[in-house]
Amino acid sequence: MLNPSFWVELYEDSDKIIMTSDEIRQFNERNFKALPFLFDFKVLPRMVEGEEVLKWINGLSTVPASARYDESGNRYQQKDYDKLKENLNKGKIAESMNVAYGFTVKRTQMRTWPSFKKSFPDAASRRIDYFTETAVYAAEPVQIYHISADGHWYFARVYNYRGWIPAGDIALCPAEELEKYLNFSDFLVVKGPKIYIPESQDLRISGLQLDMGVKLRVLSESSEGYVVNFPVCDDNNGLRFVPITIPFSEDVSRGFPDYTVKNVLIQAFRFLGEPYGWGGMNNAGDCSSFIEDVYRSFGIILPRNSNQQEKLEGFVSFAGKGRMERLKILDSLKPGTPLYMPGHAMMYLGRFNGRYYIIHNVTTIYIKDADGALTPAELNQVSVTPLDIYNSEGNEYIMMLTKAVPVE
Template sequence: MSRLTFPAPPPPRATARRTAARTWRTRALLLAVMGASANLTACAAPSALAVSPSGVPAFSEDMLTPEFWIRRAPSPDAVLLDADQVAAKRMRAFAPEGGLLDLKALPATLTRAQVAGWVGDAQRTPIQAVIDEQGRPVTAAMLDELRQNTATGQIPETSAARYGLSVRRTHLRSLPSDLRLFASEDLRDYESLQAGVLFPGEPVVIAHTSADQQWLFVQTTQGPAWVKRGDIAEGTADAVFSYVAKEPGRVVTGDQVRTVFTPEAPEVSELELDMGVALPRADVAPGEPVNGASSYASWPVLLPVRAQDGSLAFQSALLRRTADTAPGHLPLTRANILRQSFKFLGERYGWGHQFNARDCSGLTSEVYRSMGLLLAPNSGLQGRSAALNHRLFTARDSHAERVRALRQAEVGDLVVVPGHVLMIIGHVDGEPYVIQDVPFAVFKDPATRQLRKTKLNQVSVTPLLPLYADDTTLYVDAMTSLVHVTRP
């Protein structure tokens, strides 16, 4: 697939950040492809463990409840990081090598070279566009048309940065298009142009507009991407960042909740809010009606909305008191880590938050976001973020050293392998177990001595040591980082 050539890339640190943000997708795709096509031949044996009827080794049904693991956790209700320590880690996430981009630090004036470089970087997707949703071949002409809609030739020499807030859960795209493109028929869980998601109330810097005027090119805290114009409300920098800085009135602690239905204000009616979304409290007197309903049995919150001219406004909305929310971020405890992660159990894998779901790094980041911690948007950056404590592993680390580290790992620690991240939930007979959002469990069947592949494609509980990252390498031997998220 040919690519456009862009002038003068941005400064090296920004380039490195964006390159890292794209590398994880390449590795994640490789992991999925290797799992899908694993050569089921005999390999070096992990522990010889019985296989459950579900096709997962060393597994029992009672492991599918958080209480099973909470009972095994040491001091499950002890607070691991206090509010000040959590706030310090949030700040470090936006510092150099923290994994997130501080939008307030971007220049108020953007150059053509800078914006063009961002546009070019956003296009670098690891998933080749071979077929469309109907299975028809993707032609060079189709791809050229998509690139032409980026309108890079219309980027001015300099332009003022504009600011906005997302008004709903909306996908980030590598190119300004809704077309769904895939590498092959059997890899439809991985869509070529999918680049992530924005949740309601997330800030963006608006840098450019597509030729058809339907898409905005934006910088997000995750990096550059295209987003539907109608999903962004544009306001002043002060209005945008003041909203983001407000104290949370309610934090979503369920996997996903919705605002109360209201025909009086459709822009905030049944709005999807994912785990960890924090909304400021609306200034509403007790019992005062909000959008045609009393607020006494609900929580009034303030949400950004898009006026008819595209400008930013704010609207009160209601969250039912019975919805899974909290008055602030949850305390960072082992019990809360387990309860929050198990709320996603069984959810379909969603590459880049497709299918109204999330992928492996989305799972880990949303669990911790409900407790006030911000993690980088991909597994590779989570494994080396300067905001977190981690032990890095190289080829010099032996299998025995790796196993020893995992047997000593704590609840909530993250295990990072190329393209994937898993969360430690505890130990059974000294063996580490994880919760993970993964396409397959590949392991050696003790009965046949052959590799066996169980399709999961969802958030799952599995042992760690028996699992293979591909047809020759165990996860433990592929591990590049053990992240101690809950340490100061």
């Protein structure tokens, strides 16, 4: 069960193309139009209303209702939030704002506030920093709206998220240059959970992490591998491209692999055992980024969060369904179909010996014994589990499912 071939052999159409490259492009375009949290970088506005920027910032950078604690275990006070608010620089938001553009030059992150200060749910816990919004991967186009008061942070947007991103991790460029670069057709895509750029005397690129789904323009091939363009910052934070060589391996592909059940499962199982990281903490991923990254490696663009992903076109609802109806829905799904329940995203694998199985990036599951007692199992990694497990409140996963989203 811990090998994709086990599940591939249970599904007879595993090599059938689900969507061609043209159909994937059309699928993405429909979702760009239908879902407000996705952004198509084929359209590059030069101006944005300041009122919109202010609304976005106010919707993100809010003081939490519950108690939070900093890195030293001290409880946040109102004066701490006031200091964070000052750096939002709202007074500099004009009626109309010029939009700037750039590329990320390394794996970085978007945060709730323009600050690296952390926010933990209790004084002792360090597992979840609630000021971490999402990881942003290398070579990602970025749309920039605003800068923090200290000048160290941009309020910016990537294709599926808005937030505060470190200014030093962005190489700035004219919209025309970004547009020209994005039109390349010969590219390398990362298929492994992560690979690393070989060590180099150029410290801007030496040993950088490249995550699944990262695309880089291919310049040529050498005896050592693919020569690709990689974005870096010049001395003024402007964009420059440098050639780097990515060795030939199964972890990279020239162009996207075929979108089939077999390949989806192969991609998903590449993550097996990878650690859980809330919002991309610790260079890891969480439940929804696991789904997002697998599909992005085929060129399929998904929203960032689980409650957004389940709004994709063609979803199947479990609402109001009894157990037997839910099992019938599961029986109708292809392996690799994303499944959702409140706060969690999973990938369906199939049925074996009367039980239904998923692969997901999960922290803790619970097993219920004959007497109804719950026993926690700390996983904190991408794992294969049955669907007849429970959450901490004793609710079975099968009965908590809200939607399945066949991506086709």
